[in-house]
Amino acid sequence: MKYLDEYRDPQAARQLAQSIRRRTTRPWTIMEICGGQTHAIVRFAIDELLPSGLTLVHGPGCPVCVTPIEILDQAAAIASRPEVTFCSFGDMLRVPGSRKDLLTVKSEGGDVRIVYSPMDAVSLARRHPEREVVFFAVGFETTAPANAMAVAQAARLGLTNFSVLVSHVLVPPAMEAVLQSPDCRVQGFLAAGHVCTVMGLGEYRPIAAKYRVPIVVTGFEPLDILQGIAMCVGQLEEGRAEVENQYARSVRPEGNPTAMALIQDVFEPAARKWRGIGEIPHSGLKLRDRYAAFDAGRRFRVEAITADEPAECIAGAVLQGHKKPHDCPAFGVVCTPERPLGAPMVSSEGACATYYRYRRRSSRTRLPEGS
Amino acid sequence: MFLSDGLPMGKVEFGGIVKEACLSYTPEAQVGDYVIVHVGFAISRIDEAEAREIFSYLEQIEEAGLADDTPPAREASP
Numbered sequence: 189m190k191y192l193d194e195y196r197d198p199q200a201a202r203q204l205a206q207s208i209r210r211r212t213t214r215p216w217t218i219m220e221i222c223g224g225q226t227h228a229i230v231r232f233a234i235d236e237l238l239p240s241g242l243t244l245v246h247g248p249g250c251p252v253c254v255t256p257i258e259i260l261d262q263a264a265a266i267a268s269r270p271e272v273t274f275c276s277f278g279d280m281l282r283v284p285g286s287r288k289d290l291l292t293v294k295s296e297g298g299d300v301r302i303v304y305s306p307m308d309a310v311s312l313a314r315r316h317p318e319r320e321v322v323f324f325a326v327g328f329e330t331t332a333p334a335n336a337m338a339v340a341q342a343a344r345l346g347l348t349n350f351s352v353l354v355s356h357v358l359v360p361p362a363m364e365a366v367l368q369s370p371d372c373r374v375q376g377f378l379a380a381g382h383v384c385t386v387m388g389l390g391e392y393r394p395i396a397a398k399y400r401v402p403i404v405v406t407g408f409e410p411l412d413i414l415q416g417i418a419m420c421v422g423q424l425e426e427g428r429a430e431v432e433n434q435y436a437r438s439v440r441p442e443g444n445p446t447a448m449a450l451i452q453d454v455f456e457p458a459a460r461k462w463r464g465i466g467e468i469p470h471s472g473l474k475l476r477d478r479y480a481a482f483d484a485g486r487r488f489r490v491e492a493i494t495a496d497e498p499a500e501c502i503a504g505a506v507l508q509g510h511k512k513p514h515d516c517p518a519f520g521v522v523c524t525p526e527r528p529l530g531a532p533m534v535s536s537e538g539a540c541a542t543y544y545r546y547r548r549r550s551s552r553t554r555l556p557e558g559s
Numbered sequence: 560m561f562l563s564d565g566l567p568m569g570k571v572e573f574g575g576i577v578k579e580a581c582l583s584y585t586p587e588a589q590v591g592d593y594v595i596v597h598v599g600f601a602i603s604r605i606d607e608a609e610a611r612e613i614f615s616y617l618e619q620i621e622e623a624g625l626a627d628d629t630p631p632a633r634e635a636s637p
Contacts (some may be wrong), residue, residue, distance in 0.1 A: 191572040191593055192603055200617055207625035305599025307581065327598075333584055334598045337566075345564065385595065385603045415613055418620075431567070438595050438603045439608040447584045448603065 191437070196232075196407030204414035205237035215241030216424050217373045218417060219366065219509050221359060222380035223537025224408050230542045232410045233419075233433055237412040242421065245373070245509030246361045248462065249380050251327045252279050253507060254537035256461040257497055259355045262287035266322055266353060267293045267300050269488065273316065275309035276324040277536045278302040284528060286495040294486040297306055303377075306338035306352075312344065317428055322484045325352040330382040332473060333447035336454040339475065339482050353486035354474055355459055359383050360391045361471035365462075367399045371510050378406040378413070381435035386451075388443025392431045407435040420482035430479030447455045463531055464497055464504025500528035505537055513543040520544060560591065571596055 220226060226246045229235055233246050248254055264285050267274035274290070281290040292299035299319075303309050305322050313321035315386045325335040335352065336532065342350040359380060366372060379392060392403045402423035406416030416434040423430060433439055451473070461473025475483050485491045497503070500518055505511040513519050513532070523529040525541050532538035560569045560582065561563040567582040571594060578595070594601035621637055 191610055192574075195613070203617055203620065207620040210625050305597055308629065330597050330602070333602060334581075334600045337581065337600065341564065341566065382595065382597060382602065392599075411613055415616060436612060437606050440603075443604060444584055448585065 190218050191503055192409065195407070196413040199409065200236075201232075201237070201406075204411060204418055208237075208242070208414065209239045211418065211421050211425055212239045212242055212271050213425060215243070216421060217243045217245060218249045218376045218378060218420050219245045220376040220378040220406070220413070221247040221249040221363065222378075222383070222408070223253065223535065223539070224538050225378060225406065225413060225540050226250075227537055228410060228413060230409055230546045233546075234410055235420070237414070238417070242398070242417075246506070246512070246539040247366070247377075247509060248465070248507040249328065249359065249383075250278055250507075250532065250535050250537040250539070251357065252283055252332065253503065253532040253538045254362075254462045255278055255280070255283065255326050256358055256463045257284075257286055257529060258460075258461070258493055258495040259353070260289070261287070261483060261495050262493050263290060263324055263353055264288055264293050265490045265493060266484055266488045267298045268296070269320070271320045272525055273299045273301060273308075273312060273319045274324065275301045275303045275312065275321060275323045276422075277326070280324055280326060282528065282534050283531045284498075286498075303494075306335050307341070307383075309336050310342050310345075310347070310350060313347050314345065317349055319349060320487075321350050322488075323350070323352045325354045325356060327358055328359055328380070328383050329386045329451075330380075332451045332455065333386060333444070336447075336450045339454050340450060343479065343483060347479075350372075351482045351487050352475070353484040354455075355460070356455065356473035357462065358457070358471055358473065359387075360368045360395060361468050362462065362465075365465065365471070366508050366513075367395070367401065369508060369510075370510075373405070374401070374509055376402040376424055378416045378420060379403050379431075381405055381407045381412070381439060384433075384435070384439045384443065386444050386447050388448075389431050389433060389439070389441045390443075396429050398432050402429050403431045405431070405433045405435050405439050407438070461505070462504075464507055466500070466504075473505050489532050498529055500552075503530040503532050506532055513540040514547075516540070569601070571601070 307321035455473035
């Protein structure tokens with residue numbers, strides 16, 4: 189497919205990797221923000237092409253992974269109601285809540301549906317005025333324009349049987365939380381190309397300046413990631429800390445102003461809890477008061493439900509780049525994609541699920557070669 | 560391209576599979592353009608000139624000798 193295959197060319201990848209090896213004179217640690225990038229790095233073994241001192245750590249950019257357990261409990265409580273048709277992206281269904289996941293709710297008779305787009309949930313609400321249709325609005329900035337449009341369109345159509353359970357998160361506050369952690373070892377970032385496609389580069393410049401950290405907005409194909417790493421290493425070696433754009437075929441410096449305007453209209457910034465990390469101020473979005481009628485949390489009175497994360501899951505340390513999935517004693521033993529303890533083992537963008545799929549054999553202590 | 564409940568929509572082909580996507584956020588997109596689609600919404604139109612940039616970058620590193628896999632030339636050993 190055009191704009192895909194040419195970014196996977198092995199010869200060009202070797203050239204880029206060689207240029208990174210020649211340029212690297214010291215050990216560096218770079219975090220890729222987005223779970224989609226983590227998936228590509230592990231799937232294509234990009235990290236194995238890099239010089240040994242150059243370490244990639246995986247960031248918090250997996251929406252399923254960072255959704256706190258209490259939102260899952262709120263979702264299960266709503267989805268269990270007989271009058272509700274609960275719509276969600278597929279990968280949220282197997283994320284464990286404190287007692288059950290949404291798939292279990294479905295098996296117990298709940299009307300839980302997988303949709304491709306939030307607009308599918310709006311259509312369901314139109315076709316079934318007798319049902320309360322609820323959409324599970326999770327995601328980063330990339331998904332916010334779609335979820336904002338679903339709410340705006342439901343308002344325009346005068347739908348009274350549609351609402352959204354919002355758990356929206358934002359990347360820049362999470363980067364600051366990573367940088368402020370006392371255990372932080374991140375010296376440069378590959379920022380998430382599709383988040384920046386929506387939001388532009390503006391929010392990243394103050395972070396690069398304040399923390400003296402290079403930030404390279406990067407795409408998702410192997411050549412994109414290698415070029416992003418080459419640009420980041422170039423900055424680190426030269427002592428620069430700037431915002432650069434590797435993914436200019438999609439990312440404009442100003443972002444997508446039409447999308448940003450509708451996000452602004454529907455949502456406002458709010459404090460959000462992140463799984464395993466805790467509450468980060470201004471790190472999420474909530475519905476503005478004028479759209480409060482579409483707030484499923486209020487409509488079904490589940491806002492008071494809170495829950496603690498399971499103690500044996502180290503998702504917080506994995507999501508902040510302090511630990512790799514292999515460092516967890518539960519990895520591949522009591523925590524697998526079939527029976528996940530935490531969300532990073534569920535989503536294809538989760539670091540734990542990605543390692544489980546492509547790197548089980550690297551976990552030498554428990555799963556030796558040939559097992 | 561067509562309107563659905565007042566929203567501009569388009570048919571987008573993904574390597575052989577055709578799906579409908581909302582074009583509200585890419586009013587500049589024309590028939591034949593490449594767009595990035597996320598959960599049913601086109602969020603950007605691919606800039607063709609920028610898409611070729613990585614290949615001029617590769618040429619640059621090749622010219623600078625940064626992409627050469629062979630070891631640097633040395634005096635022949637005696």
